[in-house]
Amino acid sequence: MEGFNSKVMDVIGNVTEKAVGNEGFAVVGQRGGVESVYVLAQCWRTMGEKGCRDCLEVAGKNLRGCLPGKQGRAMLAGCYMRYSTEKFFDVQEDELNGNGEPHFHIVFLSHGSLIFILVSCIFSWTMGGFTVLAVMVAGMVLSVLSLFGFTKAYQRLQKKTAMTSAPVGTSKSQHKNRLNFKYEMLEKATDFFNASRKLGQGGAGSVFKGTLPDGSNIAVKRLFFNTRQWADNFFTEVNLISGIQHKNLVRLLGCSIEGPESLLVYEYVPNKSLDKIIFGCSEQVLSWQQRFDIICGIAEGLVYLHDSCSEKIIHRDIKSSNILLDEDLTPKIADFGLAGCVDPDKSHHSTGIAGTLGYMAPEYLVRGQLTDKADVYAFGVLVLEIVCGRKNHVFMEGSSSILNSVYQNYRANTNTKSVDAILKSEYPEREASNVLQIGLLCTQASLALRPSMSEVVQMLTDKECSIPSPK
The missing domain is CATH 3.30.430.20 (Gnk2 domain, C-X8-C-X2-C motif)
Incomplete structure (x- = not known):
């Protein structure tokens, strides 16, 4: 051993x-x-x-x-x-040679190699084994190889330079920050990722509060691993998402990809995440109106991602811990680390599985089929959590899950039994019942039966809009 x-x-x-x-x-x-x-x-x-x-x-x-x-x-x-x-x-x-090390076939030939080959050709010619034509052919081949090697090296250098020096340059954002933050600057901003500055931790990384030299606060996400596999794809998607601005979305300012680890830089949201208030030890109790406004805000943020961007953006990890609340309890969807950009003309997008169990749609979990309806499913689970005041993976006696218990109450026409008991009776029963029904619609097993997020917003805000029965 x-x-x-x-x-x-x-x-x-x-x-x-x-x-x-x-x-x-x-x-x-x-x-x-x-x-x-x-x-x-x-x-x-x-x-x-x-x-x-x-x-x-x-x-x-x-x-x-x-x-x-x-x-x-x-x-x-x-x-x-x-x-x-x-x-x-x-x-x-x-x-593999005698030392067990592989030989690399490299297209770039050194000056010594070129001279050696050329001299060998000339030597063979002088011995009568070649003609002048052979030397000319050899010279032409070497020239082509050298030119090809130089061209490839130059292209690679140009691409690398563009990667590391490209500005934000998004016409939508109009901000002066640069996408490629210096790693050393973010280290200093977070006091070298001091534990006292840690704001939270998720499946993709830890988030730290940072203070830039101009005094502005930022949130720096320190990724556990490379979720993009390649730096160019990562940089391109950050460039796209950084141009997005909506009152219900946390703004992504940029990233750092040149240091020993990758960092994402977000706007700083001073309040807690939704899960800490609903499920944590917080003494703050959200009223029904606050919960309803939070649900509507999240829905509007998702409509913006799905329908109002130049490319359809699927978040893939909608959950309570990824919803931040500002001073006015306005919800902001955070953590675009798993976001996927999909061509509007494509009906679905197959990809590697990424997300959080309990919020992942069946077709995505089983077949890897990713559409905007995967976000709709996760939103539906989140709605039920907010209204019921309990996590989807916490089982109660006599019920298999929050989805099942809410559905059973819906079938028995006792929707109000699902509402968080801490609210007592201080909520409009019809509105609460409608919101629970919308949550069930969003979590239907068949993606074809789930509404779009724009339809969800209409059902939430239009009192005259009819709400279909969930299957």
């Missing part, structure tokens, strides 16, 4: 050095001995050598916890590393 552990750590150290010197990517295989070991390491293309090394060293240390397991993975905001006793990368066995 000790021999195997030592071998794995040696190969991890080896692949780290190679990746840092090879534009952030390397694979190393070491066969024989106690056990064969294969390791892959990769950094974001926007990271410099120091950032790549620092990140891979942390990944290597984290992989110690996987030993003596036969495989392990470490995914950080800026890099990814994996080891296994089975070869998992696409390098043929005959490409």
Whole structure:
């Protein structure tokens, strides 16, 4: 066991050095001995050598916890590393040299290689083995290869420069902040992510309060892992979302993707999240009118995302902890870390599963089919939580879930039994009953039966609008 552990750590150290010197990517295989070991390491293309090394060293240390397991993975905001006793990368066995390290086929030829090949051709010609034509052909081939290598290198450099220096530039936002915040500045703004500045923590990362040099407050989300896989896609989506402004959406100011971890920068909302007030130990009790206004505000925010943006945006993680409240208890939908942008002409969008159990629509959870109706389902669950005053995964005696208990009361025409008991009788029964019915409509198993968010807003605000019966 000790021999195997030592071998794995040696190969991890080896692949780290190679990746840092090879534009952030390397694979190393070491066969024989106690056990064969294969390791892959990769950094974001926007990271410099120091950032790549620092990140891979942390990944290597984290992989110690996987030993003596036969495989392990470490995914950080800026890099990814994996080891296994089975070869998992696409390098043929005959490409591994005697030291167990793969040969890389690189298109860029060094000056020494070019001179060596050219001299070899000339030498062969002088010995009578080639004609002048052979030398000319060899020279042409080398020229083409050199030009191709230079072109590819220049394109890569141009793309990287554009990635790291592009301004916010969104005509909608009209603000002067830059998307690419400096990592060092955000470190200082949060007092190096001091625990005293921590505002909360979710599935994707921890949020810290920060203060910029001009005195303005921000919220900095420190991501646990790379939810975008590639920096260019991440940057593009942040660029799109940063231009969105609505009174019921937390404004995304930008991000940092050049440091050892990825950070999202949001506007600072001073009040608590909805879950802390409804389910937490807060002494504050929301009245019916406050709950109703919060439900309407969330619905309007989702209508904006689904129907009023240049591209349909599906949030994918609507839940009580992602609803922030300002000083006036106006709800603001937060955490666009899982947001997906969908072409308006596309009826659905298949993707990897991401979200929170209990709020995820059946078709998305089972088949990975993502539409705006997935947000409608999560909204419906949230509505029932707000009205009933209990979490969807907390079971009560005699009922399987909040959805089931509310539906049973609906069928028995006893909707008011589902309303939070802390409100006593201080609420309009008909309005509360209608809101519960809308929540059930939104959580129907068939996405075709769920209303759109614009229809939901109409049902909530138009007293004369008829509300269909949930199936």
